[in-house]
Amino acid sequence: MAAKEKTLEDLFHETLKDIYYAEKKILRTLPKLAKGAHSKELKAAFEKHADETEGQVERLEKVFELIDKAPRGKTCPAIDGLAEEGAEVLQEFKTSDALDAGLLAGAQAVEHYEISRYGTLIAWAEQLGMREAASLLRETLAEEKKTDAALTRLAESSLNRMAA
Amino acid sequence: MAAKEKTLEDLFHETLKDIYYAEKKILRTLPKLAKGAHSKELKAAFEKHADETEGQVERLEKVFELIDKAPRGKTCPAIDGLAEEGAEVLQEFKTSDALDAGLLAGAQAVEHYEISRYGTLIAWAEQLGMREAASLLRETLAEEKKTDAALTRLAESSLNRMAA
Numbered sequence: 001m002a003a004k005e006k007t008l009e010d011l012f013h014e015t016l017k018d019i020y021y022a023e024k025k026i027l028r029t030l031p032k033l034a035k036g037a038h039s040k041e042l043k044a045a046f047e048k049h050a051d052e053t054e055g056q057v058e059r060l061e062k063v064f065e066l067i068d069k070a071p072r073g074k075t076c077p078a079i080d081g082l083a084e085e086g087a088e089v090l091q092e093f094k095t096s097d098a099l100d101a102g103l104l105a106g107a108q109a110v111e112h113y114e115i116s117r118y119g120t121l122i123a124w125a126e127q128l129g130m131r132e133a134a135s136l137l138r139e140t141l142a143e144e145k146k147t148d149a150a151l152t153r154l155a156e157s158s159l160n161r162m163a164a
Numbered sequence: 165m166a167a168k169e170k171t172l173e174d175l176f177h178e179t180l181k182d183i184y185y186a187e188k189k190i191l192r193t194l195p196k197l198a199k200g201a202h203s204k205e206l207k208a209a210f211e212k213h214a215d216e217t218e219g220q221v222e223r224l225e226k227v228f229e230l231i232d233k234a235p236r237g238k239t240c241p242a243i244d245g246l247a248e249e250g251a252e253v254l255q256e257f258k259t260s261d262a263l264d265a266g267l268l269a270g271a272q273a274v275e276h277y278e279i280s281r282y283g284t285l286i287a288w289a290e291q292l293g294m295r296e297a298a299s300l301l302r303e304t305l306a307e308e309k310k311t312d313a314a315l316t317r318l319a320e321s322s323l324n325r326m327a328a
Contacts, residue, residue, distance in 0.1 A: 007262035008326060014241070014256075015269065077245030078273065084241045085182070093180075096170035105284040106177065109242065112276040119271040120319075127323045155284075159291045163173060 010027065012124045013069060014059040016146055018061045019117045021073030022112055026110065027053045029083050033107070036090045038100050039161075046056050046107075059136045082110050097162055102157040118144060174287045177233060183281045184224045185237030186242065193219045193225055193247050197271070200244045200266050203325075209318055210271075213311055220307065223300045230297050245273050269320040275312040282308060 027050060032047035064071040089102035118141040125134035191214060198210035228235040253266035282305040289298035 008262045008265060008323075010260075011253075011257065011262045011266050011269075015255075043237050077248040078242060079239030079245070081243070081245035089175075093175065095176075098170060098172040098175045101172060101288070102175050105175075105281075108284065109277060109280045110182050112280040113273060116273045116276040119270075120272065123267070123319065123323065126325065139200060155287065159287065163291065 008068075008124060008128060012128060013067060014074065014120065015117065015121055015124075016060065016063060016069075017068075017072055019075035019132070020057070020071060020075045020112070021076045022055055022079035022117070023057050023060060024073060024085055025079050027057065028145075030095065033086065033103055035086070036099070037103055037112045038092070039108055039158065042100050042154055042158070043102065045150060047136070052143055052147070054059065056085065056140045059140055063133045063136055066130065067149075078113060079110070082106065082113060101155065101162070104151055104158060108148060108151050108155070111151060114144045115148065121126070166243065169257060172292060173231075175319050176285065176292060177231060177322070178200060178238065179281065179285055179288075180224065181236060181238035182235075182240045183285065184228075184235060184279070185240045186278070187217055187221045187224060188237060189243050189247055191221065193250065196254070197250065197267055197285035200258070200263070201267055203322065205318060206264050206267065206322070209314060213271075214261060215313070216307055220304045223238070223304055227297045227300055230294065242277060243274070249273075254261070264322045265319065265326070268315055268322060272312060272319070275308055278308045279305065279312065284328075315328060 030050040030053065032124050034043045034050070037043045037046060061071045064101060066127055086103065086106040089099070093099040093102050120136055122134050122137045125131075125137060193216040194217065196209045196212050196216070225235045240315060250267065250270040253263070253270055257263040257266050282301055283319045286298050286301045286305065289301060291294075
């Protein structure tokens with residue numbers, strides 16, 4: 001069989017595998033961040049986002065079903081890198097007053113990565129006429145944006161606490 | 165000498181090294197993307213952003229000077245991961261009509277990473293009373309946001325071209 005030319009459908013599928021891997025990695029990382037964070041508010045935020053992430057993984061599984069593919073991840077070096085940076089902060093700033101500020105910055109970088117990926121996937125799903133998939137992905141994008149805004153508020157109050 | 169407790173200043177310095185490494189990596193990666201991209205518009209956008217990135221590197225060097233540190237990068241696994249993903253798309257979709265859409269998605273993920281990092285650095289610089297540093301970082305943040313918007317427009321027209 002000759003190699004078939006790759007299409008936008010293939011790109012959509014590859015990127016879906018990438019974010020599926022990323023969400024599962026985030027799901028495994030959040031409990032460690034919740035355990036390490038200093039403030040109660042930040043612990044609670046990480047725990048809440050872990051619950052939300054479970055629902056986001058399920059939505060991705062529905063999208064795989066819609067395109068008739070098995071839900072399978074593909075190593076996403078970007079999220080691995082982001083997780084590694086988080087682990088570094090957790091270790092190097094363990095006993096520092098600045099720990100939460102560092103963890104929050106890392107979590108915001110992750111949210112930005114996801115916001116960018118979901119935005120792309122939605123544009124491609126629309127282009128491919130996949131309305132139901134686009135609608136599922138939009139639900140998750142809205143959640144990620146809300147999480148990012150909540151993290152920004154926490155980052156501000158964490159800085160104010162340090163200044164006090 | 166006993167280990168000193170790490171402070172927000174240290175976190176600022178670490179993150180500055182991270183984004184300095186990232187900008188330099190981007191500077192090395194953009195010519196490859198410009199070479200690989202299919203459309204003239206995307207090639208031009210990558211070339212323009214390479215010029216801009218040079219100025220951003222210089223601004224970071226001024227910030228290092230302001231905090232009396234040597235401009236030195238620190239491996240940023242997140243940007244390495246993003247660059248790796250870009251290289252994969254470049255190879256796997258080399259002859260595909262969807263190549264530019266894939267490169268654009270990767271470039272937008274990089275912009276989002278930078279937007280998040282600069283946003284954080286600005287908040288910390290303000291907290292630390294470093295007005296001049298904050299102002300330099302804000303100049304770059306404004307450029308990154310403009311670049312992100314330009315990439316979004318290019319992504320839309322690239323999808324429209326594929327549909328035509």
